[in-house]
Amino acid sequence: MSGTSSADRPATLRGEPGATSNADALEVAPGAARAQMEGWAPELATPDELRAALDKAFDYRGDVTITRRDGTKIEGFVFDRRKGPTLEQSFVKLMPKDSDEKLAIAYADIAALAFTGRDTAAGKSWEAWMKKYWEKRAAGEKGIGLQPEALE
Secondary structure, rough: OOOOOOOOOOOHOOOOOOOOOHHHHOOOOOOOOOOOOOEEEEEEOOOOHHHHHHHHHOOOOEEEEEEEOOOOOOOOOOEEEOOOOOOOEEEEEEOOOOOOOOEEEEHHHHEEOOOOOOOOEEEEEEEHHHHHHHHHHOOOOOOOOOOOOOOO
């Protein structure tokens, strides 16, 4: 098992003279850039745009609203997708927000897509946790551990 060596710790915790307490200096790994999708309603003009948007919906950690070609709207969490050779043979699987059923919707039946729910994992990256951890350590807190945050 490997741990964090003292050389990996920020200079402020190693007690080095002239060490900065700048929060950016405490980050131990560069963060990954993630597109802000909450509130986004992509253009679905082409089959490729529809496929790309549904791939992003699958990776999204919040609810989306799908508008079908008949005008009905369904809000829920995309938990799976099946890619076929055509839009008619490709399906997105969704758990609607207001029921326990699971729906399969053909890509061909989708007229619009919007990322309407809050991204529950936004800002909760490992890097963000490490930054908070080192700030607490620098402030002298004891018994700091990895604790999940309340979802709401």
